Amino acid sequence: MNIPKAFSREHVEANSGREHQPFREFLRSGEPYRSMLEHNPWLQPPDLSQPLAFGVGRYWDTTTARAHPFWRDYDLPLATQDIHRLRRDFVQWGYCLIQDGLSPSQCDAFLCRLHEQAEGERLAGVQQDTPYGQYVNTLINKGPMFAGCITQDPEYVQAGPLIEQLIHDTLGPGWICHSFLANGADPGGYPQGLHIDQGPLAPWLTEQAPALVNTMYIPQAVNDRNGGTLLIPGSHNKLIAAGSGGKVGKLPPTINLEADAGTIMIFDGRLLHGTGANRTDRRRFVATMSNVKPWMRTQENWVISTAPDVLANASPKLLHRLGLQALTYGSTVEGFGLSARGRVGDPWGAIRQFRDAIDQGSYERVRMLSPESSQQDLNRPYTVAQAMTAAKKAPLTEPGS
Ligand SMILES: [Fe+2]
Structure with missing residues (x-):
C-alpha cells in the first residue's frame, strides 16, 4: 500500500513531541491533587502495608466539628429540615445534613437489609472487601427500598421530594443516578484517601457548579469513633478558587462527620472527603448514591x-x-x-x-x-x-x- 508519508507512524511520532501537544500541560497537570498533597502533606494516604498510625497529625486522626479546636466556633452544617438552610450550607460548606431524611422505620429496614446482604455475600463468597471495609454494590438488585431511594419515593425515604429538589437545583433537570452502594467501615480498617467524587473530570473543576452531587444515606449514628466520613468543610471553595488545572494552597483540617441515624447528607462533587477509620468493634455502614448530568457515563453500568x-x-x-x-x-x-x-x-x-x-x-x-x-x-x-x-x-x- 502506498500511504502518504504524513500518515506514517514515524512521521506522526517525530512531530508529536511535548512542545507540539496543545493541551498536554493542562491534561497532565495532576491537579488539584498534586498541589493539594504538596502543600498539605498530612493529606497523604496511609501506607496499606503498615499499621495505621495515630498521633502524627494525619488527616484521619481527627474528631467531630463540635470537639475540634479549629472548627468548633464555626457555624458548620447541622442537621435540619429547613430547605433554605440546607441550600446555604451546601453552597458555603459543600454539604448539608437533612434531619430524619429516613424515618426510624425506613432507617431500620435499610440498615437491617444492608447487614443481612453483607453477611449473605460473605457466605456466598462474593463479598467486596476494600481496605476500609466491606462494600455492598448495586443495591438496586438487593431490596425494594433501594430502588425506592433511587426515585426518592417517600415510602422508602421520607425526605424524597426535598432531596430531589436540592439535586434539581444543582445539576439541572434530567440528572441520573451514577451509582448506589453501601460503604462499610470495618473495625481496624484504613481511612480512604481524601478525594472529590467528580475527580474523573479533573483537571476540570466545573467552577460554577458541581457536575456530580452525592446523597449519603446514614442509617446508623456516625462519629469520630466508628469511621464517620472525613470531610474538609468548604474545601470545594478552595478548589474552585484554584480553578481548573490551578494550584490548591493550604487547607484547613478534616473533621469526622457526626450525624444521627436517619440523616441524609447531600454533598458537592468537589468536596474533599473519604471514609474514616473505624476504631470500634462493629461495622459502620453508610450508603452513597451519587448523581450526574444525564449524558455522563454512569459509575454503575x-x-x-x-x-x-x-x-x-x-x-x-x-x-x-x-x-x-x-x-x-x-x-x-x-x-x-x-x-x-x-x-x-x-x-x-x-x-x-x-x-x-x-x-x-x-x-x-x-x-x-x-x-x-x-x-x-x-x-x-x-x-x-x-x-x-x-x-x-x-x-x-x-x-x-
Ligand atoms: Fe467519595
Whole structure:
C-alpha cells in the first residue's frame, strides 16, 4: 500500500513531541491533587502495608466539628429540615445534613437489609472487601427500598421530594443516578484517601457548579469513633478558587462527620472527603448514591447489571434514573434516541426494549447490508426498527423530569 508519508507512524511520532501537544500541560497537570498533597502533606494516604498510625497529625486522626479546636466556633452544617438552610450550607460548606431524611422505620429496614446482604455475600463468597471495609454494590438488585431511594419515593425515604429538589437545583433537570452502594467501615480498617467524587473530570473543576452531587444515606449514628466520613468543610471553595488545572494552597483540617441515624447528607462533587477509620468493634455502614448530568457515563453500568425482574417492575422514572432513557447525547442504541430530550417516559428514548431483547435472546442488530443482501437479511426483525415502530405508536406518557 502506498500511504502518504504524513500518515506514517514515524512521521506522526517525530512531530508529536511535548512542545507540539496543545493541551498536554493542562491534561497532565495532576491537579488539584498534586498541589493539594504538596502543600498539605498530612493529606497523604496511609501506607496499606503498615499499621495505621495515630498521633502524627494525619488527616484521619481527627474528631467531630463540635470537639475540634479549629472548627468548633464555626457555624458548620447541622442537621435540619429547613430547605433554605440546607441550600446555604451546601453552597458555603459543600454539604448539608437533612434531619430524619429516613424515618426510624425506613432507617431500620435499610440498615437491617444492608447487614443481612453483607453477611449473605460473605457466605456466598462474593463479598467486596476494600481496605476500609466491606462494600455492598448495586443495591438496586438487593431490596425494594433501594430502588425506592433511587426515585426518592417517600415510602422508602421520607425526605424524597426535598432531596430531589436540592439535586434539581444543582445539576439541572434530567440528572441520573451514577451509582448506589453501601460503604462499610470495618473495625481496624484504613481511612480512604481524601478525594472529590467528580475527580474523573479533573483537571476540570466545573467552577460554577458541581457536575456530580452525592446523597449519603446514614442509617446508623456516625462519629469520630466508628469511621464517620472525613470531610474538609468548604474545601470545594478552595478548589474552585484554584480553578481548573490551578494550584490548591493550604487547607484547613478534616473533621469526622457526626450525624444521627436517619440523616441524609447531600454533598458537592468537589468536596474533599473519604471514609474514616473505624476504631470500634462493629461495622459502620453508610450508603452513597451519587448523581450526574444525564449524558455522563454512569459509575454503575445499570443497563447490564439491573436484574430482569427489577426492570420488569421499574417505573418510567426509575428507568430514567438508571440511564435507560436515551437522549441525543447519551445511551443511544443503534441511533435510537438521537433527538430525544431525555424526558421520563419519552418513547423515542425508551431503550429498555433493547435490553429486553437481549434478555430474551432476540436482539437483531443491523449489520452489513447492500442491494445484494439476501431477502432473508433484508427482512430480519431488526430490533431498532421495532423500537421505531413502537415509538411512533406510543404517546408521550409523562411530561418533564
Ligand atoms: Fe467519595
